Every structure is written in C-alpha cells, then in structure tokens.
Amino acid sequence: MTRYTDAIDASLQRLHDEGRYRTFIDIARSQGQFPHAVWTRPDGSKKDITVWCGNDYLGMGQHPEVLGAMHAALDATGAGSGGTRNISGTTVWHKALEAEIADLHGKEAALVFTSAYIANDATLSTLRTIFPGLIIYSDALNHASMIEGVRRGGGEKRIFRHNDVAHLRELLAKDDPAAPKLIAFESIYSMDGDFGPIKEICDLAQEFDALTYLDEVHAVGMYGPRGAGVAERDGQMHRVDIINGTLAKAYGVFGGYVAASARMVDAVRSYAPGFIFTTSLPPAVAAGAAASVRFLKGTGGQALRTRHQTQATILKTRLKAMGLPIIDHGSHIVPVHVGNPVHCKMLSDMLLEDHGIYVQPINFPTVPRGTERLRFTPSPVHGPQEIDRLVRAMDALWSHCALNRAEQVA
Ligand code: PLP
Numbered sequence: 583m584t585r586y587t588d589a590i591d592a593s594l595q596r597l598h599d600e601g602r603y604r605t606f607i608d609i610a611r612s613q614g615q616f617p618h619a620v621w622t623r624p625d626g627s628k629k630d631i632t633v634w635c636g637n638d639y640l641g642m643g644q645h646p647e648v649l650g651a652m653h654a655a656l657d658a659t660g661a662g663s664g665g666t667r668n669i670s671g672t673t674v675w676h677k678a679l680e681a682e683i684a685d686l687h688g689k690e691a692a693l694v695f696t697s698a699y700i701a702n703d704a705t706l707s708t709l710r711t712i713f714p715g716l717i718i719y720s721d722a723l724n725h726a727s728m729i730e731g732v733r734r735g736g737g738e739k740r741i742f743r744h745n746d747v748a749h750l751r752e753l754l755a756k757d758d759p760a761a762p763k764l765i766a767f768e769s770i771y772s773m774d775g776d777f778g779p780i781k782e783i784c785d786l787a788q789e790f791d792a793l794t795y796l797d798e799v800h801a802v803g804m805y806g807p808r809g810a811g812v813a814e815r816d817g818q819m820h821r822v823d824i825i826n827g828t829l830a831k832a833y834g835v836f837g838g839y840v841a842a843s844a845r846m847v848d849a850v851r852s853y854a855p856g857f858i859f860t861t862s863l864p865p866a867v868a869a870g871a872a873a874s875v876r877f878l879k880g881t882g883g884q885a886l887r888t889r890h891q892t893q894a895t896i897l898k899t900r901l902k903a904m905g906l907p908i909i910d911h912g913s914h915i916v917p918v919h920v921g922n923p924v925h926c927k928m929l930s931d932m933l934l935e936d937h938g939i940y941v942q943p944i945n946f947p948t949v950p951r952g953t954e955r956l957r958f959t960p961s962p963v964h965g966p967q968e969i970d971r972l973v974r975a976m977d978a979l980w981s982h983c984a985l986n987r988a989e990q991v992a
Contacts (some may be wrong), residue, residue, distance in 0.1 A: 590934065591908050601923040602945040609633065615643050617964055621940065631934065634958050635941045639804055639914065640886045641963040642834030642879070647877050648870045655869035663862045669853075672864035679872040682980065686802075686810045686875055686938055687825050691847035694868065695857055697797045698828035698838030699727040704856025705840050706731025708768060713762040716794065719753060721745065721767040721778065723895045726812060728766055729951075731852050744771075746782055747782045754790040763792035770800040771814035773949050773957065775915030780813050784821040793823045804914060805830025809878040829871040833878070839864050871957075888916055889962040893969070897960045899975045905987030906980060911953070916958040917944075918976070920985070926954040929979055937975035 591607075597603040608622045609631065617633045641646055665671030676694060682683075683692035695701035706728060710716050719739040720728060723745075728742055732739050742750040754763065767778045780796065787794045800813035806814030811827065815821040824846060829837040842852065851857060863871075877883060877906055894914040902908050907919040919927040926943040933939040941956045949955060960969070980987065 589968075594700045601927060601951070604927065605699055607934070607940060607942065610959045611643075613649070616641055616644050617961065617968065619940070621765045621934065621948060625942065629935075631938045632823065632947050632964075632971070633940050634959075634960075634964075634972060636959060637800075637831040638834045639832040639959060639961055640834065640890060641961050642832065642874045642878070644802070644803035645834065645874065645877065648834060648874045649730055651873035652870035653865045656866040661866075662864050665862065666860060667862045668858060670799075671797060673862075673868070675865040675868040675872070676862055679837075679868045680839070680874075682872045682875045683827070683841055686879060687814075687827075687841040688810070690821055690823070691842040692839050692841040693847045693851055694829075694837055694839045694863060696837065696860060696863065697830065698797070699828060700856045700860075701826050701838035701840050702727035704729040704735065705826070705850050707856075708850055708854040709764060709795075710735035710737045711853050715762075716762045716764055717757055718765060719750060719763065719792070723771050723773075723878070724768060725772075725799070727796060728768075734986070745776070745779055747779055747786065750783065753788055754786060754792065759790070763787075763790060763793055764793040765792050766797075767862045768797040768799070769805075770798075770913050770967060772800040772910050773917065773944060774911060775913040775917060776911035777913065779814060779953070780816055780818045784818055787991070788821075792893050795824045795826070796822045798827065799828045799831060799838075800913075802827040803874070803883070804877045807884070809875075809883050809887065810878075818922060820829035833871055833874040835871040835874055836867050846896040846957045886962050891958075893960040893962060893964055895974070897958065897964075897969055900969065901976060904973070905981070906976060907986065914956060914960070916960060918958065920954050920956060921952055923951075923954045925983065925985070926956065929983065931954060932982075937971065939972055939975055950989070 609619045611619045618633055619633050621629045621631045663671040663673060680692045680694055717730050719740045719742055720732050722741050722743055738752040742753055765783055767783060769778050784794055796813060801811035803809045805812045810819060813822050824840050824842040826840050868877050897916050898908055898910055909919055911918040923945045928944040930941055931940055941958055944957050945954050
C-alpha cells in the first residue's frame, strides 16, 4: 500500500514545490447580496468578503426572474429529471430551453448538455464519427474541454498559433482539399480576455470548405444585441456552423449546449456518448436557464450589458492609472499580470485576509508558467464602493510587495 500513498504524496508535493497547489476558498453567497459573500476560514472563523473572480458575470444567479422560474418548476415537477434524455429525461423544460437557445443563435436547433465542458468534449470527439477522416484545426489556446474533445476523437489534428490566421491558412492549404475539415476556436479567450478573429476564420473556412466550431462560453449573455455573443455582435453568427455556450456563467445557472443545423444536432444527439449516457439536467435548472436566456435577449439584458462594459472600463482605467500591468484587449475580463506563482498566491491571500477581496490566483496549467495573474471579473453588481476598495487595496499591496508598475501588457 505504501507505494501508492507515497506516489500520491509525491504528486501533491510537486504542486506545493511549484507553488501551484490549489486551495478552495469556502464561500457562502447570500441571495440578493452578491458580490458580497461570507468566507469560512479553515479554522471555522468567518469573514465578509467581496467576490471579484466569479463568472456569474451579470449577477443573473440571483435575478428574480431566474429564481421565480426555478421555484415554479421545482414546485411543479420535483427535483431531478430521473433519466437520460433518451429514457424519460426529456421534459417540456428541456425542450423549451433548447428552443430558446436555438432562437438566440438563429440556428435550427440546439442541444443541452450537463456543462459546456461536456458539450465541447462530447461534440468535438463525436464529429469524427460523423465525418470520417475529419481534420480538426484547433487554436493553440483553446480551452481544455476542446483540447480533450479533439484528442479523444482520434484522427488528424493541426494546432494553429493563437489567433494566427496566416498560420491557419498555411495549415489548411497543406492538406488534401477533399478531406473534411473543421476549425475550432473561441470568441473570447478567458484568461487574457482577447477576441478570436471570427470573420477572418469564417472567410478561411469558406475558402477551404471547412466547418467552423466556435466556443462563445465567455461571451454569451454579454455581447451582441440579444446576448448571443461576439459572433452576433460582429454580424458573423450565421456563418458559424456550431456554436458552443454555457448556461453557468453570464446566464448564472448551470449546463452547456451546442446550437447548429437541425441535421447536425440530430447527428450529435444520436452519437455522442457524453449526451446519451448521462442523466439530463434537473427541470428546475433548465427552467431557470431558459428564463435567464429569455431575459438577457431583451431590453433588461441590454441595460445589464451596457453597465457591465462600463464597470469593466472603469476598473481597467483606474488600475492602469496606477501603473499596474493590466492585460487589456477590450473585453470585460481584467487580468493583472504577476508572473510568478508564489507572488500571485501571496497577493491573493493578502487581498482576502487583509482586505476581504476574493480573487483566486491563476497559475499553470490554466495559464503558461511565468504569466501567472490575478483575474478580476467586474459585473453590474460591483458598485463604485466595491471598485474603490479594490483599487485602494491593489495600490497598497503593489507598493508593499515592491512589484513593478507601468509595465503594460498588450
Ligand atoms: N469553454 C471555455 C472557454 C471555458 O472557459 C469553460 C469554463 O470555464 C468551458 C468551456 C466550460 O464551461 P462549463 O463551466 O459550463 O463547463
């Protein structure tokens, strides 16, 4: 037995040695109070904190319309769905949610999965079955769920340099023109907050007769006139063959999906083990997600999107004015470059303990070594007071730790 326990200890020690052992911060959100929450320390004592690293980007996790829909469905139907989609787990709530999503993206159909991770993994790995000989061209910084889906599906893959359309063209041109092809990429890369070149990639896809697969996980709800994402904002949505999104970030609930043609969705639905062999979402979750998508399509959503962008701009402007190394690509995500896992963790610990500000350190493998960072996610519910407190705390800590200023990271 000892050789197994020794191996476990050694694997954990490696993470400690590198300063990237992950600790969970135990928080309790209180409905209506977000971004305020209560942190329970390991010794059981409690502290009031402000959450600055959540992906409930618009505060929809506490929106009355979402909660109302969830309560109504829960009271009407009970807790779980009690089955896989194929065996008694398809309900009116699942169908309504899929119709809402298909309409959002202007596609014929949508398919809901347990999460966007599973949607990416299950869909990308299954496309190889549907299109024998498929070559997948994948952006070098694609999310782990896409990498996993591409890898598990087997077959040919080409990795193009991040957002490098010239490199992608080179790779496409080298392959057999007759081979089926798919380009997989994201609209917003969540760790730097930079945008994918959607139009240019759709142009290339058209030229080389390739399909496009776009992960809009960090954009849905937040960009475009109805919150369908960056492709909607840029007038490119109709050119993307498969759109992936989450219901767990800006929509504030849980679950993930793909939206595409009815034929494509039918094929994925019929072949993807990650869709077929697992229990469907609880109906109350589906009802809450549908209410959130519906709400964010309308004028209420537009107001939240505008306020969201304003808050992000204010925070970036103020942190930049102090000379902090912000990574700014014009999106709602505000990463501050630290560049060292130990410093990053130390800053995060001090922010939490001394200032009641919770921002999780982002270390390898989520980002490359040497690019460790604090990633702030302002939202419409982070008011001027919260922003003030954060800016003052960052100023004090940067001085205290004698960290570099005025290093602007593009
Ligand atoms: N795609 C991207 C780009 C992500 O960043 C994430 C999660 O952080 C996912 C997919 C998975 O989303 P979900 O949390 O719904 O599984």
